Amino acid sequence: MPEMTYGAAVRSAMEWEMERDSRVFIMGEDIGVYGGAFGVTMGMVDHFGKERVRDTPIAEEGIVGAGIGAALVGMRPIVEVQFSDFIMNAMDQVVNQAAKIHFMFGGRMSVPLVIRGPAGAGTGAAAQHSQSLESWFHHVPGLKVVMPAFPADARGLLLSAIRDPNPVLFFEHKLLYKIKGEVTESDEGLPLGHGLIRRYGRHATVVAYSLMVHRVLEAALRLEQKGWDVEVIDLRSLVPMDIPLILESVKRTGRLAICHEAVGRGGVGGEIAARVMESEAFDYLISPLLRITGLNTPVPYSPPLEQAFAPSVDRIEQSLEGWLTQEVSLT
Amino acid sequence: MTKLATTAEQKPSPLEEPLRWYRTMCRIRRFDETIDELFAEGKVHGTTHLYIGEEAVATGVMATLLSGDVITSTHRGHGHNIALGGDIKAMMAELLGRTTGYCHGLGGSMHMADQTLGNLGANGIVAGGLPIAVGAGLGFQLRHQPHIVVAFAGDGALNEGAFHEAANLAAIWKLPVVFVVENNQYGMSGSVKDMFAIGHLAERAVGYGIPGVMVDGNDVFSVWEAATKATQNARDGQGPSLIEAVTYRYKGHSKSDANRYRTREEIQQWRQQDPIDHLREYLLEHDVSVEDLDHIRREEMQAVAQALQFAESSPWPTVDILEDAVYAKEETSYA
Numbered sequence: 001m002p003e004m005t006y007g008a009a010v011r012s013a014m015e016w017e018m019e020r021d022s023r024v025f026i027m028g029e030d031i032g033v034y035g036g037a038f039g040v041t042m043g044m045v046d047h048f049g050k051e052r053v054r055d056t057p058i059a060e061e062g063i064v065g066a067g068i069g070a071a072l073v074g075m076r077p078i079v080e081v082q083f084s085d086f087i088m089n090a091m092d093q094v095v096n097q098a099a100k101i102h103f104m105f106g107g108r109m110s111v112p113l114v115i116r117g118p119a120g121a122g123t124g125a126a127a128q129h130s131q132s133l134e135s136w137f138h139h140v141p142g143l144k145v146v147m148p149a150f151p152a153d154a155r156g157l158l159l160s161a162i163r164d165p166n167p168v169l170f171f172e173h174k175l176l177y178k179i180k181g182e183v184t185e186s187d188e189g190l191p192l193g194h195g196l197i198r199r200y201g202r203h204a205t206v207v208a209y210s211l212m213v214h215r216v217l218e219a220a221l222r223l224e225q226k227g228w229d230v231e232v233i234d235l236r237s238l239v240p241m242d243i244p245l246i247l248e249s250v251k252r253t254g255r256l257a258i259c260h261e262a263v264g265r266g267g268v269g270g271e272i273a274a275r276v277m278e279s280e281a282f283d284y285l286i287s288p289l290l291r292i293t294g295l296n297t298p299v300p301y302s303p304p305l306e307q308a309f310a311p312s313v314d315r316i317e318q319s320l321e322g323w324l325t326q327e328v329s330l331t
Numbered sequence: 332m333t334k335l336a337t338t339a340e341q342k343p344s345p346l347e348e349p350l351r352w353y354r355t356m357c358r359i360r361r362f363d364e365t366i367d368e369l370f371a372e373g374k375v376h377g378t379t380h381l382y383i384g385e386e387a388v389a390t391g392v393m394a395t396l397l398s399g400d401v402i403t404s405t406h407r408g409h410g411h412n413i414a415l416g417g418d419i420k421a422m423m424a425e426l427l428g429r430t431t432g433y434c435h436g437l438g439g440s441m442h443m444a445d446q447t448l449g450n451l452g453a454n455g456i457v458a459g460g461l462p463i464a465v466g467a468g469l470g471f472q473l474r475h476q477p478h479i480v481v482a483f484a485g486d487g488a489l490n491e492g493a494f495h496e497a498a499n500l501a502a503i504w505k506l507p508v509v510f511v512v513e514n515n516q517y518g519m520s521g522s523v524k525d526m527f528a529i530g531h532l533a534e535r536a537v538g539y540g541i542p543g544v545m546v547d548g549n550d551v552f553s554v555w556e557a558a559t560k561a562t563q564n565a566r567d568g569q570g571p572s573l574i575e576a577v578t579y580r581y582k583g584h585s586k587s588d589a590n591r592y593r594t595r596e597e598i599q600q601w602r603q604q605d606p607i608d609h610l611r612e613y614l615l616e617h618d619v620s621v622e623d624l625d626h627i628r629r630e631e632m633q634a635v636a637q638a639l640q641f642a643e644s645s646p647w648p649t650v651d652i653l654e655d656a657v658y659a660k661e662e663t664s665y666a
């Protein structure tokens with residue numbers, strides 16, 4: 001299996017689908033000769049031409065809406081939003097249009113559209129270029145939300161997202177673009193809605209997605225040295241979400257922690273917690289649950305502050321350890 | 332390309348003001364050159380957008396503002412804040428993420444702004460400041476204040492919905508807003524030739540029923556002349572207008588730009604119409620000595636070096652400042 005970066009895996013999925021399906025095209029700001037702000041579309045215009053790798057003006061509402069319209073007449077558009085923060089400029093088209101069209105028209109239309117772009121903090125890009133806003137989209141019925149953590153998943157899930165008959169938000173954490181992993185360049189997409197246990201353990205279940213999967217895994221390694229055996233679930237997609245996998249794991253471990261970079265308040269973690277509380281897994285819980293999240297602030301610029309914003313491996317390790325120890329002394 | 336000759340009919344007299352402009356432009360250039368060097372040395376994280384090559388626009392426009400007027404700035408905003416008279420120490424400290432920065436390190440390169448001088452904010456969102464400028468104009472109108480607003484925008488911003496909504500609002504309410512479009516030929520890589528179906532961006536004004544003019548943005552006199560008229564009209568209650576200042580950015584869009592979308596020759600050609608050289612020639616022709624001009628430039632280089640020293644020796648912020656940073660406890664208003 002060839003090794004490729006996360007960014008290359010995203011590109012590989014788009015190229016694969018563009019070769020396979022002439023209805024697929026991509027549009028976005030500076031995705032042509034510039035290759036995209038993070039180089040994801042580098043070289044694609046040379047191969048597919050300017051029609052199918054389409055540089056647009058700075059007009060997010062226009063291009064997301066144009067993606068919807070093209071989808072309605074049978075195309076399979078991918079819209080790259082340069083920083084996912086700028087999807088905010090297109091919110092009407094995403095939330096009031098794309099998410100509603102299939103339902104509102106009684107199933108007579110569908111919107112096979114992918115909106116993809118970089119999310120997350122860690123590059124010093126400050127408050128308006130560093131957000132993780134997935135919970136907003138997770139909240140809106142009609143949208144699917146995918147946040148892969150590894151190159152192979154990025155490729156496989158993007159293939160499925162492009163083939164999906166619904167609007168899919170596909171968030172790529174900026175700090176993941178350069179990580180490498182083995183990727184099979186096959187036609188097989190990974191189904192949306194299937195999480196994965198990245199590491200088995202018996203003391204606690206930690207649910208994470210995107211960049212935080214890597215940090216939680218590292219923290220789990222450190223905790224192993226201290227005698228704690230933590231199970232780590234990589235959700236991969238938030239809508240649909242693999243609730244059965246979480247419940248099954250929690251029933252085995254009796255403890256649930258959730259880690260995401262997005263601010264804690266109103267975050268996806270609250271939803272996961274509620275789903276567990278509502279289920280039969282509730283009876284298996286032996287401790288209060290724990291959320292390890294971004295701070296409830298905009299993302300600050302200065303390096304020491306920005307580092308404090310998102311959960312670091314240290315913070316995750318310490319939070320988990322404190323939580324695990326506290327409960328042991330209680331029981 | 333031919334050498335620039337100023338086409339402005341009026342000239343400020345005596346030379347005091349152009350000399351001040353020369354100083355301002357030298358300061359902006361040196362400030363952003365220093366930032367360029369800091370990034371090249373890997374001393375700063377994040378990204379930055381340099382104003383090098385576009386100094387005449389901010390300088391000429393700000394020269395027409397009066398106390399109480401306000402501006403909204405852009406992601407490429409260092410020059411705007413310096414031309415307003417901003418403190419380069421607080422700016423450099425902000426870039427370096429220190430407590431002594433304008434935003435105590437919370438904002439960074441895209442958010443340095445001195446509200447006490449009327450800067451309502453640089454902005455990381457393209458066109459994000461334009462509706463805000465309209466609202467400031469509305470506030471002045473409602474309170475019968477004589478102040479005006481200058482809304483800076485790049486060429487690329489003119490294709491955002493926010494620009495269209497803002498321009499129409501300003502027009503129908505006859506608000507004292509001057510839209511200054513810094514047409515530096517590109518968005519990030521998107522050329523105005525590809526991203527507009529009109530020849531001159533000033534033509535956009537027609538669609539909103541407001542005056543639009545195009546000026547040589549590398550000639551500070553032309554910018555100053557157009558801004559004088561536009562701001563005067565706004566003060567006189569004649570409503571908004573739009574100035575397209577044609578200019579060029581020498582450096583990449585941001586720190587991660589390989590310039591694949593333009594040629595070296597093109598950059599070289601524009602460099603021959605340098606706004607600072609142009610003003611310098613004018614001043615030399617008007618009997619200012621080379622020594623005096625060099626002296627000004629050296630002073631500004633020193634001032635920037637001192638700002639850097641100040642920034643580098645300033646303390647880093649600590650996380651406890653975040654707690655009180657999100658919500659205001661009381662109203663703050665500068666206008």
Ligand SMILES: Cc1ncc(C[n+]2csc(CCOP(=O)(O)OP(=O)(O)O)c2C)c(N)n1
Nearest residue numbers: 086407455456457485486487488517518519
């Ligand atoms: C809403 C939004 N879309 C995209 C971007 C990314 N971006 C930042 S600056 C820029 C180009 C802006 O071009 P222009 O308005 O001409 O200003 P210039 O950079 O040339 O001064 C782009 C695409 C952004 N910051 N905000």
Ligand SMILES: [Mg+2]
Nearest residue numbers: 485486517518
């Ligand atoms: Mg521009």
